[in-house]
């Protein structure tokens with residue numbers, strides 16, 4: 001089971017988690033940092049980088065007060081609070097020490113994972129204080145990435161099973177999400193929101209019967225409620241559909257977190273800690289959506305579209321190879337591609353090397369690029385002959401400029417690029433046109 005930041009964000013919510021995890025089945029519980037912590041830690045690192053150590057310490061103290069007041073609320077008497085207070089004093093002392101050190105990338109990495117370390121230590125101590133038979137597994141003892149930054153599955157499997165076997169009489173383990181170490185043994189992380197990924201890597205390593213990702217949402221919704229008025233949770237969805245949605249912007253899941261469990265067919269449930277009775281969403285191999293149905297929409301912002309126009313592309317071979325070599329050279333992943341006889345358009349989201357890429361591409365043709373673009377992705381089971389879906393989509397988009405469109409590589413999605421300013425309108429129009437029947441029964 002994995003619990004997100006909001007699920008462990010207040011004393012009341014921590015008690016809710018306690019009720020869920022203290023059932024009898026053997027389980028590993030992966031915890032994120034209390035909500036808001038990682039953002040504060042990123043800010044601490046940024047202040048250190050600017051040489052503003054005093055400012056960094058201010059945030060350390062605010063965080064400490066926040067954790068102490070949560071601990072106070074959790075404690076039934078002064079003895080249990082004293083234990084938690086002692087732990088928090090010593091953990092925040094370490095963080096304060098780091099806040100006064102000279103900035104380095106490694107220091108930043110060590111700082112941003114502190115939230116998971118403190119949260120798991122505090123909650124384990126709290127549960128132990130209540131007589132719960134629970135052990136803390138130290139993620140740095142088993143979660144390791146390889147030379148490509150990918151999980152080292154063999155190492156994780158060997159190491160976590162070794163750690164668990166140290167406690168034959170224990171059925172409940174808590175561990176840190178997000179945090180990992182590299183091949184060199186340095187502390188690192190699985191990128192923002194990475195606790196989901198930790199959970200499914202662990203699920204695969206122990207061949208779990210299921211992985212449950214608990215958040216503050218009733219599962220995966222058909223559309224993002226921040227932009228669309230009416231939404232509803234999806235009951236079931238396939239691994240591939242979930243992957244597409246996570247990659248193209250569904251915030252509830254880390255984009256990489258389906259991969260570890262997919263091959264082993266371990267089901268993933270998305271459930272709501274605030275509403276544990278709700279069925280949530282089941283992600284599995286069997287839950288292929290009905291043919292000819294779009295089941296959900298996602299949107300990814302901060303996309304850059306690059307257009308490459310060249311007469312020498314006409315009837316030539318090897319042109320795409322040259323272009324993609326440039327993206328390869330700068331280790332930049334391409335999301336969408338469309339081509340005509342004399343032009344290629346691609347989108348990227350990692351703009352670290354945008355200017356180098358544009359300079360290199362200019363050797364092959366005329367280049368234009370546009371920022372502030374959004375990818376809208378409609379996911380489902382869409383056979384090529386299903387023309388009514390295209391009609392509904394184009395109807396919904398009739399007053400919105402579609403800059404690129406991609407369909408056919410998989411039958412799982414139709415992807416469109418639009419100006420970010422049109423995003424809310426596009427999502428609402430599509431939501432109404434594609435899910436009309438289902439929306440009738442939605443109350444929100």
Ligand code: ASP
Pocket residue numbers: 004005032033038039115177178191192193194195196
């Ligand atoms: N605490 C980390 C973050 O905020 C990891 C996570 O919550 O999954 O990104």
